[in-house]
Amino acid sequence: MRKALLLYNPHSGRRRRRRLADVETVLAVLRAAGVEASAAATQAASGTADQVRQAIADGCDTMFACGGDGTIHDVLQGLVGTNVALGIIPLGTANSLAHDLGLPCTSTDAARAALNANPRRIAVGRIEYTDFAGKPASRYFTVAVGIGVDAELFYKLNPTAKRHLGMAAYVAKATYLWMTHRMENFEVEVADPASRVQVSQLLAVRIRDFGGVLRELAPGASLERDDFRAVFFRTRSRIAYLRYVMRGIFGTQWTVPGIQLAHCSSVTCKDPQVNAGARSRIFVEADGELLGTLPASIAMVPDALTLLVPKR
16 A cells, blocks of 8 residues: 545534544554545545546545445445445445445554555446436446335435434334335346246345344355345335344344345346336435335456455
8 A cells, every 4th residue: 555545525424523633533543654645525426536547647545435334335436447445434324335345443543454454356347227207227336225215215215314313323224114114016027047036025144243223134244255136026015024133133044935045147137117208216225325126137257356355
């Protein structure tokens, strides 16, 4: 690590007043180790990718995402396909990827862990979807994609409540949706082995440990694999949804009727109830960022990213 840029989201997490202090702490650790380090606030999602590309053109060999999974997601868009390393300073609300990597919680310790980390090449996911203007779009992801009820949560989650209440806001809104949301089926085509299923929810998961109460949301998922762990909710039973969440909370190996898991390299999702020219109301999210609606397709991009993984 010779030259690094820290990109921080000034609106991420619940400790926004300490954001600059956290970033300054990381800068001090890196500079003390001889790294030429600077920092900048992230712009909009597309603007952050441009910031990353400009930093690479200026000679940066390491990019730090200082925030939560959403900040990592934005930085990722400019890094895929390069040899520039991604480091993470967990300053967000959920910090799922940081939990999975076993990163320290404090900014100082996370910076020190990055200095001694092992650079590892990993695959990333890529989702093509329909944006809210009705146009085709695509994004890369590292944590998970959710289509259906999961994405509905991010569509209806109040940003102010998220900033003030953190994970409690997610839990409250998820509980409300579990009790009230009318689940709609959509069609999923799996490439290998070829099959077609009707589901009310699809998760495409890349990490094992989400941290917090969820922990292992999709057993068998791993960043070390070149595929994703698909969770097919082939049911609209609210009890089945609850049992699956409880399975993750308690770390059990329950088999929930109507919910199946499989390793997949690509899937395509369509809303069969939408006629030509109409818009789907089934939402799509990636890494906790609301993206758009169906139709959508998910695939893997192997050997796509250099990730700084702390030594265990």
